[in-house]
Amino acid sequence: MKRLLIANRGEITRRVIRTAHAMGIETVAVFSESDAHALHVREATSAFALGGTTSAESYLRVDRLLDAALATNADAVHPGYGFLSENADFAQAVIDAGLTWVGPPPAAIRALGSKSAAKALAVAHGVPCLPGYFGDDQSESTFEAEAQRVGFPLMVKAVAGGGGRGMRLVHSADQLLPALRGARSEALSGFGNGDLLIERALLRPRHVEVQVFADAHGHCVHLGERDCSVQRRHQKIIEEAPSPAVSPELRGELGRCAVALAQAAGYVGAGTVEFLLEGSAFHLMEMNTRLQVEHPVTEALTGLDLVEWQLRVARGEPLPLTQAQITFNGHAIEVRLCAEDEHHTPHTGRVLRFAEPPMVPGLRFDHALETGSEVSPHFDAMLGKLIVHAPTRRDAIDRLAHALDQTRVLGLPTNRAFLAACLRHPVFHEGGALIPFLAEEGDTVRAMLLPPPDAVLASVLGAAFSAQAPATALACPFARPLRWQHGEQVLDLAARELGQGALSVAWGERTAQARVSPGRVVVDGIGWPVAAVSLGAGRWQVQAGAHTIELLDLSLVPRERAGGVSAARELRAPFNGKLIAVHAQAGATVAKGEPLLVIESMKLEHTLAAPRDVTVDNVSVAAGQQVAPGQLLITFAA
Secondary structure, three states: OOEEEEOOOHHHHHHHHHHHHHOOOEEEEEEOHHHOOOHHHHHOOEEEEOOOOOOOOOOOOHHHHHHHHHHHOOOEEEOOOOOOOOOHHHHHHHHHOOOEEOOOOHHHHHHHHOHHHHHHHHHHOOOOEOOEEOOOOOOHHHHHHHHHHHOOOEEEEEOOOOOOOOEEEEOOHHHHHHHHHHHHHHHHHHHOOOOEEEEEOOOOOEEEEEEEEEOOOOOEEEEEEEEEEEEEOOEEEEEEEOOOOOOHHHHHHHHHHHHHHHHHOOOOEEEEEEEEEEOOEEEEEEEEOOOOOOHHHHHHHHOOOHHHHHHHHHOOOOOOOOHHHOOOOOEEEEEEEEOEOOOOOEOOEEOOEEEOOOOOOOEEEEEOOOOOOEEOOOOOOEEEEEEEEEOOHHHHHHHHHHHHHOOEEEOOOOOHHHHHHHHHOHHHHOOOOOOOHHHHHHHHHHHOOOOOHHHHHHHHHHHHOOOOOOOOOOOOOOEEEEEEEEOOEEEEEEEEEEEOOEEEEEEOOEEEEEEEEOOEEEEOOEEEEEEEEEEEOOEEEEEEOOEEEEEEEOOOOOOOOOOOOOHHHEEEOOOOEEEEEEOOOOOOEEOOOOEEEEEEEOOEEEEEEOOOOEEEEEEOOOOOOEEOOOOEEEEEOO
16 A cells, blocks of 8 residues: 545545555545635645536546546545445445545445444344334335334434434434435435435434454454534534443453454444443444544543554555553543534535644544635534543543643634533533433523623623734723624623723723733733634624623614614525525425425434414525525515
């Protein structure tokens, strides 16, 4: 293996490049038009332009990827995760082209990549599974009959793919058909395969997965478990190892079942076997036939480089260690930094300011971010992963939350502060977070994000004086009126410059003494690190300490605007995406909560529902149309 093509983008490509170069292997990056100047392109030994903008036009083009390998004289292909990483046809095409495939054999991908086939194999080898229907008959009538046999609540799942796409929780029979249709549509869009299965739902389990590794010489080991129970939209956002709920005895049994399933499929390479855990009882969910996003957690705990293991196994080498030689040390936690708001709505845009936290021992940040990076609607919303390894779980929580506080990604909403609040939430802190954690505690977590008044004041001053700092010489006898909006709150301030960069700020009945300097605002003796970026049209995003604060400058806006339609009568697009369904019709009366439109963005379908009982006055868009953030979709009658 002399030159490795990485059929992916972003942080996982950078991750593979790092290990390959350390092993003396040259690398080839591939890129879409929008990724032409991305970090992974600049860091590889060479790069090849795939063309196209969307995934389907670039990273999912098997022919173009093979063209890239041929043109650059690559002799091996690493798929990363996502895209074609679990596509058996791609793996076979790579092998047929005479290249080394860094992954499991195509036959193993087929056997395990289908959740239905994996469950059948698991049952045959004594791995516990939940009751369900995994058959070939995909008619709605069959699913209705099987649902009655399985019982409610149940989960509808896409047979192919992963990442939470094509999944629906169904509590009763009347919810089944809409869930089947929505899951099938999402699965077809995401994976090109609309086949589904249903299985009994566990409402309060943990999500625990086991990392396995096998070579071509018959050896297979497990590298312990990861607890991935903190999720939104069935997608993980916090992963840790070891699980707070897994004893050494249970770890051994989970590992035994995971290894048995891998060996039954003739597996080679890195894979992850995912289980639902209630108490000491566990049930197979699926096996992912690739390296996982959260593999750094296992690397931290074991001290191993899993990408290096992948490359060595692909070269035909035996596993470097036996099961008895694998040890675990300390505690590791990973969080997924995503371009989404606190309600998990994805956002696109440009990163206007980026700064890593201080990279102290035990902290790792896998990302592909820099100031100026574009976050596209065509790819996943994940921006990067922060990982901490520490002697104890509490140390890991504290260090990771502190690192998130010190991370700056400004220009679009992120879940940075939300993740830190999750880590500090008492349920997570005590090791009690189950899969419904965010459904049950999400409002409490969001309440933890509310900034204190002084953080808001520091943010306003940091933004207002970002272009020109307060006077450093003479004092000004006149107060400067400032009017800024934060959420529903409008702040009317009077800031008088005292000289030497000092301010006296009158705010309601309070007068605060402040000082503004580049990157720092002091309010009544307390210093706030402040970074402010203008989003245009008077909108600002500011990070004051650990708080991200959205502001609107109303200082030059008349207090009463004439004309215009009330915002309460408008439904606007919250993010970029493609309208795949428009249910609303002009003149129709719609009850609160009923679906109006469905937007596909970042590989997921998002339903926009009526905010209250409304009558539709006008629909401004049609199915199939691309929409931009803030675009008017529907106007309601007064």
